Amino acid sequence: MYRILALTAKDLRLLLRDKVGFFFTFFFPVLYATFFGFIFSGQGGDGPGIKLALVDEDRTDGSRAFIERLRAAPEVTLVLARTDGSGELTREDAVALVRRGRAAAYVVLAAGFGDRADQPFHGGPLQLETGCDPSRQAEAGMLQGILTRYVYQGMQETFADRAKLRQYLARSMVDVRQADELDPAARAALNLFLPAMDQFLANLPEGQDSLAGFQSLEIKNTDVARQRRGPKNPFEISFPQGIIWGILGCAAGFGISMVSERTKGTLVRLRMAPITPGQVLAGKALACFLTTTGVATLLLTLAAVAFQVRPGSVPLLALAVVSVSLAFVGIMMFLSVLGKTEQSAGGIGWAILTVMAMIGGGMVPLAFLPAWMATVGHVSPVKWAILAIEGAIWRGFSATEMLGPCAILLGFGALFFLIGARAFRWSESG
Amino acid sequence: MLRLDGLRKSFGSTCAVADLSLELCRGEVFGLLGPNGAGKTTTVNMVVGLLAPDAGRIAIDGGGSPAEASVRARIGVAPQALAIYEDLTGEENVAFFARLQGLSGRELTQRTAWSLDFVGLTDRRGDRAKTYSGGMKRRLNLAIAVVHDPPLLLLDEPTVGVDPQSRNAIFENIQRLQNDGRTIIYTTHYMEEAQRLCNRVGIMDHGRLLAMDTVEALIRDHGGMSVVTAENDAGLCRVETDDPVAELGRLQAAGGLRIFRLDRPDLEAVFLNLTGRSLRD
Numbered sequence: 001m002y003r004i005l006a007l008t009a010k011d012l013r014l015l016l017r018d019k020v021g022f023f024f025t026f027f028f029p030v031l032y033a034t035f036f037g038f039i040f041s042g043q044g045g046d047g048p049g050i051k052l053a054l055v056d057e058d059r060t061d062g063s064r065a066f067i068e069r070l071r072a073a074p075e076v077t078l079v080l081a082r083t084d085g086s087g088e089l090t091r092e093d094a095v096a097l098v099r100r101g102r103a104a105a106y107v108v109l110a111a112g113f114g115d116r117a118d119q120p121f122h123g124g125p126l127q128l129e130t131g132c133d134p135s136r137q138a139e140a141g142m143l144q145g146i147l148t149r150y151v152y153q154g155m156q157e158t159f160a161d162r163a164k165l166r167q168y169l170a171r172s173m174v175d176v177r178q179a180d181e182l183d184p185a186a187r188a189a190l191n192l193f194l195p196a197m198d199q200f201l202a203n204l205p206e207g208q209d210s211l212a213g214f215q216s217l218e219i220k221n222t223d224v225a226r227q228r229r230g231p232k233n234p235f236e237i238s239f240p241q242g243i244i245w246g247i248l249g250c251a252a253g254f255g256i257s258m259v260s261e262r263t264k265g266t267l268v269r270l271r272m273a274p275i276t277p278g279q280v281l282a283g284k285a286l287a288c289f290l291t292t293t294g295v296a297t298l299l300l301t302l303a304a305v306a307f308q309v310r311p312g313s314v315p316l317l318a319l320a321v322v323s324v325s326l327a328f329v330g331i332m333m334f335l336s337v338l339g340k341t342e343q344s345a346g347g348i349g350w351a352i353l354t355v356m357a358m359i360g361g362g363m364v365p366l367a368f369l370p371a372w373m374a375t376v377g378h379v380s381p382v383k384w385a386i387l388a389i390e391g392a393i394w395r396g397f398s399a400t401e402m403l404g405p406c407a408i409l410l411g412f413g414a415l416f417f418l419i420g421a422r423a424f425r426w427s428e429s430g
Numbered sequence: 431m432l433r434l435d436g437l438r439k440s441f442g443s444t445c446a447v448a449d450l451s452l453e454l455c456r457g458e459v460f461g462l463l464g465p466n467g468a469g470k471t472t473t474v475n476m477v478v479g480l481l482a483p484d485a486g487r488i489a490i491d492g493g494g495s496p497a498e499a500s501v502r503a504r505i506g507v508a509p510q511a512l513a514i515y516e517d518l519t520g521e522e523n524v525a526f527f528a529r530l531q532g533l534s535g536r537e538l539t540q541r542t543a544w545s546l547d548f549v550g551l552t553d554r555r556g557d558r559a560k561t562y563s564g565g566m567k568r569r570l571n572l573a574i575a576v577v578h579d580p581p582l583l584l585l586d587e588p589t590v591g592v593d594p595q596s597r598n599a600i601f602e603n604i605q606r607l608q609n610d611g612r613t614i615i616y617t618t619h620y621m622e623e624a625q626r627l628c629n630r631v632g633i634m635d636h637g638r639l640l641a642m643d644t645v646e647a648l649i650r651d652h653g654g655m656s657v658v659t660a661e662n663d664a665g666l667c668r669v670e671t672d673d674p675v676a677e678l679g680r681l682q683a684a685g686g687l688r689i690f691r692l693d694r695p696d697l698e699a700v701f702l703n704l705t706g707r708s709l710r711d
Contacts, residue, residue: 006529010515010522017517017558265511269574272478272507273530274499426480 003275007283008290011257015291024249025291029299033242037235037307050139050146053079053094053106062114069150076146079103098131104139105132107147117154126151162201169198232394235307237365239299240389243324244362244382246295248353251328252346254288255335259345262425271426281421285329292325296389309393316402317392323406324385330413331381333420356380381412431456431582431613432477437486439472446472448637450486456581459604459614461628463621463701469637470617471510474584477615478507491581503531506580508571510587510617516560520551520570523559524577531578545573548606550599565596572603583607583614589623601627621697631697633704640704645697652703653695660690 015021054070056063071078079097081088089097094106108129116126128147132140159165176182176190261267270280300317303309311317335352339345357363359373360382369377377383388405391397437450447469454460464470475481477488479496487495494501514523525542533541546555549569554562559570568588575583585604589597604627608614618624624631625645632642641648655670658677663686671677674692681687 002534003530003532006526010518010526013522014515014517265509265513266515268480268511269507269509269513269527270530271480272502272505272509273527274503274532275530276499 004279004283008287011287021253029242029246032245033239037238050076051103052076053097053103055089055091055094055108058109058111058113060114062117063109105143166201169194235309236394239303240386243296243299247292247328250292251332252349254332255349256342256346258336260342288329288332289325296321311393312396313392320388320392323409327381327409327413330417334416337420337423356382361386384408433489435487438484445637450639454613457611459608459628461624461631462617464634468634504580506575506583508575508585508588512567514559519556519558521555524573527574528577541577545577549573565592568592583612585616635705648700649695652700657693661688662686
């Protein structure tokens, strides 16, 4: 074991001294995961909820009250002013923000919005103008519900205040009398209802709100820890991919280093030492394993600390990382027999790894791959590696569910290692 | 110290080594001469355990085979190709290979320091090998070979591509190792090195050991006659002779010996006579 550890320490030291190799093993995956995490997040983490560009063309107390209610709403993040601070948004500004993807939708409070809000009993419905990216239909639907809620919240506040409601009734009775275009039947009904309502409010005991005792709807909510069907944040997708790219870099780097040892003659010198060929390969494999697990640990720690990526199960995540590392140790061994020179081994190795990544979800997340490619991806260790890591982070895999991808990864690793070890050449002459 | 009995190795239909037998004593420096393809490297690879012979037997230091790791621990090898890690320092290179030989702790530290001092690299021990000159790399190659204090050393073309200063340093190192009782197999293209360093020399060609003896005996038996070229009253003459001193006396007696040149046979002539071609062909 002492000699194997000496071989491992030598390889790790050489990795640390290889600036390019060190960058692609440790820093590139971090850049990849961080960059694509922000790309996937779309809005760059500006705030929670739907980002809404809001234009106030009415500028009345009614429109301002509505904006204040939306500003306090957790479901939306409002954009009211231009980014350069040159003033409030215009309708054109809002449309441009949606076109550029800086906002999910826009809402215009047109002139008259406040007056309409003050005429709940006649004059037509309250109108809001909205615009939404057609590709974000789900958010458009959510937005309608949110706007409806806060419009009615305003009405409810008005109706709950007896004095304010009586003012509305008095003004409405005047409006009804003056509205020439009003349907006679409707006018007759309102002339009965509005005074009766006003009389009812006048007769309420002092200190009692107008809607006290009125029960519209009560929803009782119980928190249930549901099984998560999707990632909590985009970094839960980008970091597993970053880990995979780091591990691919390790496998390629150590595979090429095996070829380099052969071409430079150090491998022959190792064979002349009083160690077995198995010890030489074990030393290289252990160095590769430690590096891949180190890369995975580094990225997962960074993801947890900086991007709130919390694994669903730490033990299962450890199992996944170990399985992935062992699989790619085997692949490293396989890559080391693919070329006679460092250049050819690197070229062929990266070509194979890139294809593995392409069809296995290393470039485009598994969830976004077309069905046929997801099927083809079964032959790629990258697919099972990402599945195992995501399974422990956000897919909510049980231990039983985790066994499948881990067993497949170990099978890939054993197969590739055996092929590589069998075909391995210890000297340039073979 | 080393005994080869009827060693044979073929690659396909090509016979690389045929019925090679020799025995080296402790403290002997043995020169193995031969052109490319003569079978030197195959012989060395069999001795260090990289190749298994098709037939014959190798016995090192009392009977062990190099296929056994414990026997390989008694061999130090400085391969012709510089087998060092360029991104490790000289000290790290030596210490790494010492660990593979099983050295640890204080012994590791002491042997590493001794090896670097032995080849004159103590001052540069902390520098990465890639910053060394060609001669320094050769010396580092030698330091790695001797770090575990092996009784048998195989030095494969240890002076190829080095400057005269480093070459002399390597010669001195080899003579010190010989004086300390190490047995050394030394392969080289350079006749003068073999003549200077080796107690005995074996000449190989086409996988066969054509002759093996001390340098003087080989020259005497296979080098041919000395050539005396002289100018006297009778004019310029060129004479092949077994006894150049007597021949010069005869020319002097003939009168008016003004200038002469004596060409004694060397290993190059031995090789030419044995193989019909020059060593560097």
